[in-house]
Amino acid sequence: MNPFHRIPGRRFLHAPGPTHVPDEVVHAMSRQPMDMADPRLDQVIASCEQGLRRLLQTECADVFLYACNGHGAWEAVIANLVSPGQCVLVPGTGHFSDSWALQCEAMGVRVLRTPWIEGEPIDPAVVEQMLREDAGHAITAVFAVHTDTASGVCSDLAALRRAIDAAGHPALFVVDVVASLGASAFAMDALGINVVLGASQKGLMCPPGLGFAAADARAMAVCEQVTTPRYYWDWRVRRSELAYRKFCGTPPQTLLFGLQAALELMFAEGLESVLQRHRLLASMVHAAIACWSRGGQVDFFARQPQARSDSVTAIAVAAGIDVEALRTVARERFQVALAGGLGPLNGRVFRIGHLGDINAPMVLGCLAGVQAAMAVQGIAFGPGALDAAVERLARG
Numbered sequence: 001m002n003p004f005h006r007i008p009g010r011r012f013l014h015a016p017g018p019t020h021v022p023d024e025v026v027h028a029m030s031r032q033p034m035d036m037a038d039p040r041l042d043q044v045i046a047s048c049e050q051g052l053r054r055l056l057q058t059e060c061a062d063v064f065l066y067a068c069n070g071h072g073a074w075e076a077v078i079a080n081l082v083s084p085g086q087c088v089l090v091p092g093t094g095h096f097s098d099s100w101a102l103q104c105e106a107m108g109v110r111v112l113r114t115p116w117i118e119g120e121p122i123d124p125a126v127v128e129q130m131l132r133e134d135a136g137h138a139i140t141a142v143f144a145v146h147t148d149t150a151s152g153v154c155s156d157l158a159a160l161r162r163a164i165d166a167a168g169h170p171a172l173f174v175v176d177v178v179a180s181l182g183a184s185a186f187a188m189d190a191l192g193i194n195v196v197l198g199a200s201q202k203g204l205m206c207p208p209g210l211g212f213a214a215a216d217a218r219a220m221a222v223c224e225q226v227t228t229p230r231y232y233w234d235w236r237v238r239r240s241e242l243a244y245r246k247f248c249g250t251p252p253q254t255l256l257f258g259l260q261a262a263l264e265l266m267f268a269e270g271l272e273s274v275l276q277r278h279r280l281l282a283s284m285v286h287a288a289i290a291c292w293s294r295g296g297q298v299d300f301f302a303r304q305p306q307a308r309s310d311s312v313t314a315i316a317v318a319a320g321i322d323v324e325a326l327r328t329v330a331r332e333r334f335q336v337a338l339a340g341g342l343g344p345l346n347g348r349v350f351r352i353g354h355l356g357d358i359n360a361p362m363v364l365g366c367l368a369g370v371q372a373a374m375a376v377q378g379i380a381f382g383p384g385a386l387d388a389a390v391e392r393l394a395r396g
Ligand SMILES: *Cc1c(COP(=O)(O)O)cnc(C)c1O
Pocket: 017, 069, 070, 071, 072, 096, 145, 146, 147, 148, 149, 176, 177, 178, 179, 199, 208
């Protein structure tokens, strides 16, 4: 298996990010850059901002686009919303809530965490309890990850909003939708979310390199008071009509061409259809795993069916199974790229991404490649997985 020789046909990219990029997006990016004064460039930027607002379902939040990945968007949110020494509450979802919390601490922010229970979503009752205990309102914000990509668990944002309200706590509600936007239902204004952040390379079907944040009026007022030294990330500077200030320098034009095209594709398909497609594809994957699990060596990592994400599924493997070897066989022999486990789940799960520019035959090809790789590796799995996925597809 020489990883560098050419393999005929398509490779199946089933990481939860970066994801497959549609041809329309690739083509949109194969354009020469524009000069900075070209009004067409302003049009592209405006269309990305408006498109993101529409996708996030917010009327008037300010949208800030950055030449960065998801970690950059985290940094932007921390720098603009929390002064050093202030405190945020990070409900535990797994690797991504842990990483975000560590980044907060690295920037001098105090972090309170709710415990992460493996395979479970955020418990809103625990969040409510911790907010109630914070009678002095030291907690300035709740930083919640919608879908934790490492565990494939999606938490209930409406329930979190109710928990914050029930505690009567004024903390800002800040949500990471890097892995869920464009795959799971989301509505910033209706959910009472003050700040949202995301990145280009997952449900948004673009290459990595663009991050964004959207902030409502309350968050913008907080941003005015925050003392964190910042310049590149600063919403006060970036809230401008001038492209050069919006981006604190030259806009990442090529990626913006791509994002504009990707948003157009989503609106042409219809947002409800996009979500329905993701639900169907996720349920095909789930149907297959339910069959595989009867062999006793692989199973869902997410315990509660309703908390299983429409973007990515983590599959727990029995002790002794070499996940990296399985991934290598899947990628090199069967052209199916899977993700491994992150942080505490390293070596304990593999993950199938099913988000973005993806359809049913791609998912079936992926499932077939995974099953073939399990067979090669001598992993026991129950029969009928592919048939179950096809039946699920046929039911619609
Ligand atoms: C991927 C991901 C990130 C980090 O994004 P990068 O672009 O890798 O920095 C953050 N949060 C969630 C939920 C993610 O899935």
